[in-house]
Amino acid sequence: MSVQHVMELIDREAIAWIDFRFTDLLGRSHHITVPADEVDEETFAQGIAFDGSSLPGFCSIEESDMVMLPDPETAYIDPFTEHPTLIILCDILTPDGEVFDRDPRSIAKKAEQYLQATGIGTAAYFGPEMEFFVFDDVRYEYTQNSYMARVDSIEGHWNTGRQEEGGNLGFKVKHNGGYVPVQPVDSLHDLRSEISRLLIAAGLRVERHHHEVATAGQCEINFRYDTLVKSADNLMKYKYIVHNTARRRGKTATFMPKPIHGENGSGMHTHQSIFNGDQPLFYQKGGYGNMSELAMYYIGGILYHAPALTALTNPSTNSFKRLVPGYEAPVNLVFSKGNRSAAVRIPLAAVSPKGARIEFRTPDAAANPYLAFAAMLMAGLDGIKRKIDPRALGYGPVDKNIYELTPEEKAEICCIPASLEEALDQLEADHEFMLAGGVFSKSFLEHYIAIKREEARAVQTRIHPYEYALYYDC
Known part of the structure; x- marks a missing residue:
């Protein structure tokens, strides 16, 4: 959409505000x-001018003047505002018009x-699979003498005996038993359909929706x-x-990777491929999983740099509550065709040459998509340049x-870091590999690491409620 088309849209839809x-x-x-x-x-x-010093890691107060440069191609009408509003995503520039090197x-x-x-290719394609929870109630508090968190969902298996429904209606989702049941077990079908309708209106091509494995929404x-970039825009x-659709219906949605202990967490399995014009570069009939050698080198780059990548693809302390060896999330740095227990999976079902791709299953939606996708591409390109053969x-x-491997077999497999601090060390x-071509800057990475270390310290130094269960009687 050009600037002219945006201006015409503003007139045609009687837009009152530009966001x-x-x-x-x-x-x-x-x-x-x-x-408008x-x-x-x-x-x-x-x-549009704004103050960059009020945002963590952007700039100091003496150099706080920043500029948002609108990208007309990203315009879409906000479906939630009372007054007609057009949303436009922006890049960030310095006052002298230079690209701000910390703008994701x-x-x-x-x-x-x-x-x-x-010269490897002309475009990289990314397809994230987003999982999230929808709750009916969320409460959390941390004060000097009180530490608690509580979430609830009418679907939760712990609610089979509750009376607040005016007579319990049953049909709760069993523990880790929520994968694609029909209504009434799946109580969120209409909510997902409404979300999907609004996503389509905003320009996304929705392919499907369903309930996921965990109980409680x-x-x-x-x-x-x-x-x-377009995939990252779409993710935002x-x-x-x-x-906002959940909130409109009196519910609350979260992309927090692991909000419930003992249930599957929410990931962001990320499909990736490279094209040169119309030519897919990851396909080679007869190769392992019908993958080309270039695709194998890309996989090698992802797996080789995965310990460092997790600082950007799984950037929260909570991310590592999901990434637990032996549980549902893929922490094993191996690749495989059609195998969801590997960190990198090569999809096989209904795949054409143009659909040939790899899927990195470790990331979660706590990630900044611009940074995560860029870092994954840089890792894969480094694998191609250096011919890192994962085999x-x-x-x-x-x-x-x-x-189900034996302990001896598992000992031969490397794993991703066990904590955010370890990922930041990596x-x-x-x-x-991220600095090549000036894509990431040293300054950016230093600020990013500093912010994330402070998050890790904030969690590490605070008292956990479960410590009372373990140690209060000592």
Whole structure:
């Protein structure tokens, strides 16, 4: 959509407000809203000023003037505002018009440009599979003398005996028994359909939706893959629409990776491929999983750099409550065809040459999509450039259920870091591949690591309620 088309859309839909948005280092959206009458073609050339010093990791107060530069191609009508509002995503520039090197969206753009500069291909495609929970109630508190968290869902298997329904209606989702049941066990079908309708109206191609494995409202809605930046843009739209549709219906949605102990967590399995024009580069008939050698090197780069990647693809302390060896999340640094217990899976079902791809199953939706997708692409490209063969390095293929291997067999398999702090250590030790082409900067990574270390320390130094169960009687 061009600037002219945006201006025509504003007139045609009687838009009253333009909501200019950008994404911070942590993956949260921020916005400044301007009357539509104050927006013209010059606005798209000059941008909108804002204070960058009020956001973690952006800039200090003496250099706080920043500019949001709107991208007209991202415009879509906000379905939640009382007054007609058009949302437009933005890049961040410095006051002198230079790209801000800590702007996540600009980093993602530079990753795309780097791919083209290498001559390997013209476009990288990403397709994230987003999982999330929908709760009816969430409460948490942390004070000096009180520490608690409580979530509830009418679907929760713990609610088979509750009386607050005016007579319990039954049909609860059993423990880890929520994979694609029909109504009335699946009580969220209509909510997902409504979310999907709004996603389509916002420009996403929704492919399907269903209930996921966990009890208490775990859902998945899949949208079609796109180029790196466009997929990250779509993911930001996705989160906004999921959060607000749930709230409109008196519920609350979260992409927190592991909100319930003992149930499957929520991941962001990320499908990836590279094309050169219309030519898919990952397909080779007769290869392992019909993968080309270039695809194998890409897999090698992902697995080789995975310990460092997790600092960006699984960037919360809660992420590592999901990434537990022997449980449902793939922590094993191996690849396999059709095997969901491997960190990298090669999909086999209903795959055409253009659909040939790899799936990195470790990430979760706590990630900033611009940073996570860019880092994964840089790791894969490093694998291609250096011809990192995953087979030669012991990364597989492993065509067995890894969870059922013997202890001796498991000892031969490397795992991702066990905590956010360990992942940050790995990123400090292994980040040169991200600096290629100026995609990520040293300054950015230093600020990112500092922010995330502070998060890790904040959790590590606070008292956990379960410590009372373990130690109060000592």
